[in-house]
Structures are given as C-alpha cells and as structure tokens.
Amino acid sequence: MAEQSMREAYGRALAEYGSANPQVVALDVDTSTSTLSNFFAQRFPERFFNIGIAEPCMVDVAAGLALGGFIPFINGFASLLALRALEQIRTCVCYARTNVKIVANYAGISDFKDGATHYSITDLANLRALPGMAVIVPADADEAAAWVPVVAEYDGPVYLRISRAGTLPAYHAGTRLEIGKGLTLRPGRDLTLVATGAMVGRCIEAAEELKTLGGGGSIIKKNTLKPLDRDLLIQAAEETGAIVTAEEHNIIGGLGSAVAETLAEAHPVPLERVGIHDHFCPTGRNLDQLMDACGLSVAEVVTSAQRVLERK
Amino acid sequence: MKTMTPEKVAELEEIARQLRVDSLRLIHRRGAGHPGGALSAAEIIAVLYFHVLRINPADPTWDDRDRFILSKGHASAALYSALTRRGFFSFSELDNWGEVDCPHQGHPDRLKTPGVDMTSGILGHGVAIGDGLAMAARLKKLSYHTYVLLGDGECQAGVVWEGVMTAAKYRLSNLTAIVDCNDVQLDGPIHEVMPLEPFGDKWAAYGWHVVEVDGHLVRQVAEALELASEVHDRPTVILAHTTKGKGVSFMENQSYWHGNVPNTEQLNQALAELGEVAHG
Numbered sequence: 001m002a003e004q005s006m007r008e009a010y011g012r013a014l015a016e017y018g019s020a021n022p023q024v025v026a027l028d029v030d031t032s033t034s035t036l037s038n039f040f041a042q043r044f045p046e047r048f049f050n051i052g053i054a055e056p057c058m059v060d061v062a063a064g065l066a067l068g069g070f071i072p073f074i075n076g077f078a079s080l081l082a083l084r085a086l087e088q089i090r091t092c093v094c095y096a097r098t099n100v101k102i103v104a105n106y107a108g109i110s111d112f113k114d115g116a117t118h119y120s121i122t123d124l125a126n127l128r129a130l131p132g133m134a135v136i137v138p139a140d141a142d143e144a145a146a147w148v149p150v151v152a153e154y155d156g157p158v159y160l161r162i163s164r165a166g167t168l169p170a171y172h173a174g175t176r177l178e179i180g181k182g183l184t185l186r187p188g189r190d191l192t193l194v195a196t197g198a199m200v201g202r203c204i205e206a207a208e209e210l211k212t213l214g215g216g217g218s219i220i221k222k223n224t225l226k227p228l229d230r231d232l233l234i235q236a237a238e239e240t241g242a243i244v245t246a247e248e249h250n251i252i253g254g255l256g257s258a259v260a261e262t263l264a265e266a267h268p269v270p271l272e273r274v275g276i277h278d279h280f281c282p283t284g285r286n287l288d289q290l291m292d293a294c295g296l297s298v299a300e301v302v303t304s305a306q307r308v309l310e311r312k
Numbered sequence: 313m314k315t316m317t318p319e320k321v322a323e324l325e326e327i328a329r330q331l332r333v334d335s336l337r338l339i340h341r342r343g344a345g346h347p348g349g350a351l352s353a354a355e356i357i358a359v360l361y362f363h364v365l366r367i368n369p370a371d372p373t374w375d376d377r378d379r380f381i382l383s384k385g386h387a388s389a390a391l392y393s394a395l396t397r398r399g400f401f402s403f404s405e406l407d408n409w410g411e412v413d414c415p416h417q418g419h420p421d422r423l424k425t426p427g428v429d430m431t432s433g434i435l436g437h438g439v440a441i442g443d444g445l446a447m448a449a450r451l452k453k454l455s456y457h458t459y460v461l462l463g464d465g466e467c468q469a470g471v472v473w474e475g476v477m478t479a480a481k482y483r484l485s486n487l488t489a490i491v492d493c494n495d496v497q498l499d500g501p502i503h504e505v506m507p508l509e510p511f512g513d514k515w516a517a518y519g520w521h522v523v524e525v526d527g528h529l530v531r532q533v534a535e536a537l538e539l540a541s542e543v544h545d546r547p548t549v550i551l552a553h554t555t556k557g558k559g560v561s562f563m564e565n566q567s568y569w570h571g572n573v574p575n576t577e578q579l580n581q582a583l584a585e586l587g588e589v590a591h592g
Binding site for chain 1: 375379421422423429430431433434437440441442443444445446447448449451452470471474475477478482
C-alpha cells in the first residue's frame with residue numbers, strides 16, 4: 001500500500017483548492033475527521049458546514065448552496081450517501097441539476113474493520129443509474145487529489161469515490177484527467193484488463209505475472225465509470241478480443257456491468273468480471289487480506305485472464 | 313409594521329379566489345392534479361406572490377430576488393396560476409398542461425418553468441434546501457429572504473426535522489417556513505394517519521420562532537410574514553391553519569380530493585361556489 005491514503009490526498013487537495021476558488025464550500029456529516037474534510041474546515045471555517053449525522057439533509061442543504069451560486073463538496077461515507085441519501089441525490093441533485101459534488105469516502109470495503117454495514121459495494125450501481133450523474137473512481141491517492149479541480153470546474157453533479165486506504169500506485173502525476181475519458185496505462189496484444197479504483201494497481205501486478213506466465217502482453221485501462229469511454233473500450237475489444245474487468249464493488253451494476261452492456265451491443269468478445277460476487281463481506285484485520293478473501297486478489301485477476309484467453 | 317389597507321386586503325382575497333378558480337380549471341383540463349392542497353394554500357400563495365416576495369418576472373434569475381420553494385409540490389396548479397398572473401409566463405402556455413410537449417411539469421421543475429426556484433414533488437426537501445439558500449445569502453452578503461411552503465402531512469418525513477435542526481444551529485433568520493396546516497393527507501385525517509401534535513411545541517423545541525395564524529385570512533398571513541422578517545436570531549415558522557379544499561363545499565376536509573379530479577359537473581358547481589360564472 002502507498003504511504004498516503006486516498007482520503008488524505010483528497011482532503012489536502014480540497015483544502016488547497018479552496019484557497020484558489022472561493023466558490024467552493026464543504027459539508028460533512030460528523031465524519032470530517034474520517035473523510036478528512038477537516039483540512040478544509042480548519043482553513044475555511046466560514047465555508048464549512050457540519051450537518052451532523054444526517055446525510056439526506058446534507059444533500060438538500062448542498063443543493064440549496066448550489067442554487068445560491070456555490071460549489072458544494074459534500075463528504076460522508078459512500079454507503080450512506082449512496083443508499084440513505086439516494087433519493088435526495090436523484091431528485092435535488094440529478095433531476096434538479098444542481099452543481100453538487102458528492103465525495104463518497106470509505107468506499108468499497110476499504111473500511112475493513114467495520115464490516116458490511118460500512119462497506120459500499122452497490123454505490124456504483126446506484127449512482128450510475130441516475131441520469132445526469134458523472135461517476136469517477138480514482139485509482140490512487142495522487143489521482144484522487146488531481147480530480148479535485150477537475151470536478152470543481154465541471155458544471156454538474158459528480159460522484160467521486162474515495163477509498164479510506166492507500167492503494168498500489170497507478171497514476172502518473174501530471175496525466176491529464178478528463179471526465180468520460182479512459183486512460184491506457186500500458187499497451188498490449190492478447191487481452192485487456194479494465195479496472196477502476198484500487199483494482200487498477202492490482203491489475204498492474206497481475207499483468208506482470210501474466211507476462212511471466214506467457215499470457216502475452218496486456219492493456220490496462222481505467223475509466224471514469226460514467227460517462228463510460230465507449231470508444232476506448234470498443235477499440236480495446238477490437239484489438240485484443242478479450243476483456244477482464246476488475247472493481248472493488250459487487251459484480252452487479254458496476255464497472256463489469258457497464259463494460260458488458262457496452263460491448264454486448266458494440267463488439268462482443270469473451271469477458272470475465274472480477275469483483276465481489278453478490279455477497280456481503282466480513283470484517284478483516286487488514287485491507288489487503290480482506291480484498292484477497294473477497295475475490296479481489298491479484299491471483300483472481302490472473303486466473304480470470306487465463307480463463308478469458310481460453311475462450312478467445 | 314406596514315398596515316394593510318382594506319383595498320389591499322380585498323385585492324389579495326380576490327387573487328386567492330382567482331388562484332382557486334385557475335387551479336381547478338387547470339386540473340380539470342389536464343385530468344390530473346391535486347385540488348385539495350392547492351385550494352388550502354391559495355391565500356398563502358397570493359400573499360407571497362402579490363405582497364411579500366421581491367421578485368422580477370422580467371429577470372427571474374436575479375441574484376438578490378427572494379426565493380420561494382413550494383415544498384408541497386403537488387400544489388403546482390396554484391403556483392403556476394400565481395406565476396402566470398405575476399407575469400412570469402403566459403397562461404396559454406398551460407393550455408396543454410400534461411401533454412409531453414408542455415414544458416410545465418406535473419410538479420414544479422426549476423429547469424422548465426421560469427420563476428420556479430427549486431424542483432419539488434417528493435415531500436420533505438424544502439426546509440433543508442432553504443437552509444442552503446439562506447446560508448448562501450449570508451456568505452454572499454445578499455439580502456434575499458427564503459420562504460418555504462410545506463404541507464402539514466409532509467412534516468411526518470424525518471428529513472424535514474433534519475433541516476429544521478440545521479436552520480436552528482445556524483440561526484437562519486433569513487429563512488421562513490410556512491406550513492399549510494389543513495389536517496388532511498392522502499389516506500385521511502393527519503391526526504389519524506400519524507399525529508403531529510403538539511405541532512407548534514415541536515418547532516419551538518427545535519429552536520424556531522413559531523407564529524400561528526388563520527391561513528385563509530390574508531391580513532394575518534401577511535402580518536406573520538412581516539413579523540418573521542423582524543426576528544433576527546432564529547428562523548420563523550408560520551403554522552397557517554387552513555381547510556383542505558377550501559371554498560368548494562364538497563371538497564372541504566375530504567381526503568378524496570387530495571389527488572382526484574373534478575368532472576365537468578363538479579367543476580361547474582365548484583366554480584359557481586367560488587363566484588365564477590360557469591362555462592357549459
């Protein structure tokens with residue numbers, strides 16, 4: 001794991017960006033020492049609002065602040081934002097098209113000590129289905145920080161998914177980020193690994209193993225989940241003829257589903273999905289072990305790659 | 313406090329009557345809508361749009377305009393009537409209300425109807441959104457006031473009280489909530505479905521300044537709104553006691569008329585009771 005957690009990188013970046021853009025305000029729901037929105041709160045107390053343990057209210061208050069001309073970043077746990085406050089997000093953010101930035105922290109199973117109540121393994125499915133919502137899943141701490149100005153300056157609702165933890169590094173500093181555009185991290189020939197979030201770094205490791213196993217070169221792409229970079233995906237399917245998706249999320253409704261939907265229509269090729277197979281996950285002693293135990297190991301990516309290559 | 317002349321009172325009463333007539337005609341023609349809660353809110357909406365709100369129909373997005381959120385969005389017919397009579401758009405734009413090519417939706421949509429400050433329809437959002445607007449005014453040092461109109465049944469939703477707490481914490485005196493207390497909701501009387509009493513005590517316990525008025529007396533509604541702007545340390549709620557379906561004998565206090573549509577015969581009787589000449 002990297003030294004800096006994704007949440008810390010985000011929290012510091014938000015505070016930094018806050019001095020550049022006085023339109024930015026931040027809200028939290030009694031989790032500012034967890035989401036690390038407290039870096040912003042300490043620097044800009046007059047632009048920070050702690051709403052208490054009330055995610056639906058925070059979304060609505062943020063919608064009002066957006067109507068009043070501000071760019072609210074709302075901070076909380078992904079599980080609560082995507083489920084308890086989902087109606088508020090649909091009605092008052094997406095349908096009303098208010099310029100609210102939802103920063104969903106402790107996403108996936110990154111809050112490994114707290115268990116299934118705190119994990120968020122359906123949020124991408126929930127948010128992806130909302131018209132007008134952009135969904136971004138950074139791969140590491142540096143990328144999370146780099147998204148902050150891009151998200152703030154994009155006009156419209158955004159869901160930014162943040163891990164509690166660090167991840168294997170995957171983002172090259174300075175790479176231009178654009179909502180709706182995927183990135184090719186390395187070129188390859190035989191299959192394409194498509195990953196988001198913490199699974200990008202794991203896929204880089206898997207690609208190394210595949211090389212030594214004689215599995216051929218691999219391409220890795222990661223996408224903002226919505227809008228999905230269709231052109232990049234279709235090109236990858238055409239060029240390599242096999243796809244493995246990998247995400248820290250239920251295999252229902254997230255990246256794997258989005259890729260399958262797109263390619264089934266545009267360019268069907270053999271596809272395998274690495275993810276959590278529709279079950280609640282237990283607590284763990286550390287995140288790496290928990291991810292391995294939940295079907296998100298590097299070995300699982302390698303096995304899936306070998307399976308998909310056999311199906312070509 | 314400004315005293316309201318008898319002429320002004322009569323004018324607002326007449327506007328409220330017109331809002332009722334318009335609402336019923338709109339709902340009848342569309343074959344859908346919510347007459348009961350539109351009729352109960354007629355005086356409140358008349359006073360807001362024709363006496364209180366600082367708004368400019370020629371510049372509906374003016375930064376320092378007063379904001380109004382119809383949190384009980386199902387009373388859209390009364391709101392649309394007020395907006396047209398106030399000059400935000402032409403009444404004829406509602407000729408095809410309900411058709412897919414009509415911009416004006418069943419419930420208010422801020423992106424489609426000029427003068428609508430916030431989309432509504434799902435109950436419970438107005439106070440918390442109003443909090444955000446009031447906070448924004450304070451941060452930007454703007455003088456606008458934010459008004460939110462809720463239904464009393466709506467106050468059964470928990471998020472209302474989350475918004476109420478937030479307004480109290482930040483002492484949002486530039487926010488005023490008005491509750492159309494008609495004591496009837498879709499399934500029946502509120503005191504049977506899920507009692508709210510002691511309602512005023514609840515708001516007061518949450519730190520709001522509470523005023524109770526007869527919501528069909530325009531002078532009382534106007535005075536309460538004016539008093540609210542003189543309270544500087546907390547938000548104000550006006551509990552406006554009303555009659556659901558007010559002005560139409562067979563609709564009054566009947567939950568059936570929350571969301572049902574009068575047929576032509578019923579419409580004509582209703583219009584006659586409202587002092588309007590019926591059309592064949």
